[in-house]
Amino acid sequence: MLSKRLIACLDVRDGKLAKSVKFVDTKDIGDPVEKAREYYLDGLDELVFYDITASSDRRSIILEVVEAVAEQVFIPLSVGGGVRSVQDATDLRLAGAEKINVNSAAVRRPQLIAECAEAIGNQNVVLSMDIRRVGESGEFPSGYEIVIDGGRRPMGIDALEWTREGERLGAGELVVNSIDADGTRDGYELRLTRMISDAVRIPVIASGGAGVPGHLYDVLTEGRADAALVASMVHYGDYTVSGLKRDLNDRGVKMRMSW
């Protein structure tokens, strides 16, 4: 039986961990490679880097980070943030990323999903979606809307409709990031995650809102997610990767417990 996955997301700006990430041990501040290695050795199942660099030389910086991590971390590595073309995707793959996350650029130009799937294989194309609750209406039958550009720009697209379109265009996996739950530490948005997971045949990664281990349990069971993504829970030192996995395993969720 397939295990559920615990995925950690690291936001990288200018080659360093973004300031929103605070670490107890000050030695670690700013080094995504160290952090990635630490989580890997602690049993992390998959790693996501999100590049939030704004400058124009962003690409070369993230490529260096990915390359350094890929030399030391032997689990699937996923990279996103500003992927606009097949060239971006293949550059990141050559640097060592297994999977490529597309988000805003795919909403603006959906064909990007198909192009990336053709170039690097469906299973390596992750469609990451930022979604906000708007209430059910004629325009939004699911009650959820797609937003882009880091949650700032509403697109007038129904979330469930975009999900199905993404799967049809060849996405191999989905990240469901709830803008409403993100940062609250009140738990993942279960209803949204479950609705999307039930609507597709590809794996769904839940993102946004995790605060305590029980939240991971809820989204992996009731929310029907295949994987739970965490960030601040582990970055702040409140929880460890292995501790979270042990907790889930003790509650009866099948996790990889040997590494």
Added chain:
Amino acid sequence: MTVIVDYDAGNLRSVQRACAEVRVRARITNDPERVRAAERIIFPGVGAAGSAMRSLRARNLDAALTEAVAGGTPVLGICLGLQISLERSEENDQATLGIIPGEVRRFALSDPALKVPHMGWNEVRVVREHPLLEGIAPRDEFYFVHAYYPVPKDPDVTCAVADYEGDFCCALGSGNYFATQFHPEKSGRVGLRLLERFARWDGHA
């Protein structure tokens, strides 16, 4: 020299990096002569059977590989590398290398909650002892990404199985040829250990 066969089928550098981590120098090559002369061959791959076979044939790598296997060179197939070692794949209804009798089928699952591709970590259960699988404990898991799975004709070549609505063959071995459906290069320490054992393997099961 260990070579990693390059036939435009996925990211070979992740395999090379994992080899480097266990102090094995492996050279990525698409030259059939280097494949014939290699001490050991890693035959990885991600993608579709049809384009993989076209690409192998275009470079005469298909002949080089089958000759190397026949000549006793230790070979490790990974993922698509395993699949196209069989005779036929349902994917693109493609005739493949035929190193191992059998075929490759697509997962046809009745449980709608089970996703295809089979993607993620799953337990690998050893059903037949093999030097490359030494030390794998019952709860050890490996990383998988695939929509098709191998069905070898001779059940005795199956060395390990994984469960996805029933057991399927996820590692097979025949003489100097060994292959895994999972990705040792992405499976953490247990995967690195498998690569390390391959680097020392004399090709005898």
